[in-house]
Amino acid sequence: MEEPIGVKEAAQVPRQRAESLLEAAVRYAEERHWEVCPGTWLEPAGSGRRCSCGDDGCAAPGGHPVGDDWAGGATGSGAAARRMWSRQPDAAVLLPTGRAFDAVDVPESAGFLALARLERMSLPLGPVTRTPDRRMQFFVLPGAAAKTEDLARRAGWNAPAIGLRGVGEGAYVVAPPTRIGGAGAVQWARCPTTANRWLPEVEELIGPLAYACGRVAADARDGLS
Template sequence: MGFTIGGIRERRAGSRRRGRGAEGTTVAEYTGLWGWAVVPGARAVAGACSCGESRCPAPGAHPLGFAREVPAGAGADRAADAWAETPGASMLLPVGRAFDVLDVAERTGRRALVRLERMGLPLGPVAVTPTGRAQFFVAPGAAVALPDLLYRMGWDDADLDLRALGAGAHITAPPCDLGGRGPVRWLRPPALDTAAAPPPARLLLGTLAYVCHRS
């Protein structure tokens, strides 16, 4: 059987060859090197989602319900074989397991990143989206703890363009397209020492909140 996405059907043999190409290699890097699970996701073309739902609430930015997840730790062959079952799918990373995400405007994120690097604070990966957002990877639990952390830091009453993504959320992984708007890119690529163990949100939050407020 083949898998249809965006109106294109590929046979298993052709799919397997594609899975062992660039997409399969990237999936294997995420699972085997960085320790992240990867979920096959829908794509969007001209605003229409490949899931086939005419009123899809998140075109090209949600998991495919029938596709199986490639688990963290999967080696190159296993990851490529699994990805070959869903050729053309986008790569989504489940949030709330190896990391949570602090999401801010891209301009804010870039300014904050410069400050954080100058301070010598430990940093995890940072992605930027074509919708103008910066996504800072932090330790799991940030989404649940965010209100209390902001309260303790005195930012609970401030109108901040800052949110946390936690368990149940998914983000589009670089270099995949996000909802037909363009590719997600790394602002700060993953590194071996922080990819699977990003810093606690509290180490970044004060700077992010301050720059958000100033912006």
């Protein structure tokens, strides 16, 4: 029997590590050898807070790059990361993709469904993030983004139509514990551990991920009909 959409008991979000953005950035660089880059941050504005970019209509307040040349400022050095976040402790932690890893981005409901299936099938799994806008990013080996749509098509799915996309060279994921506006903080749905240091190939995950996205999309269409 298939697990019902929205039931997350089989894929609970783990307890999040209590640490500052500086501590997280240094840990990612030193422990995972991921490059990190400081992004924008939230600053006081009247009775609330707004993005440091100054755009009142910012789509991701406190959770995006500072400028177009942001990728050139990324570092894999823990010492350099400490200096960067010491200057601006509230800066978002951005992880450039296409370097140590790519990511497959899916709707949150599909992500939880896929997690349950992947774990039940004992398939390899890397770290997975969960964002306040209800998306999840599954970390996979670099090069995945360029072939994600084709792999999904071969499996019988239209990736854009089901909300599945690859995130690769020139892009980034926002890392925990970055807060995005008033929506909350990015979390780990599956934390980086010694057990998932070696990332899976996208080919190993695309079937369960595409199936989960397709099922969620179909349920959404049925609910509107």
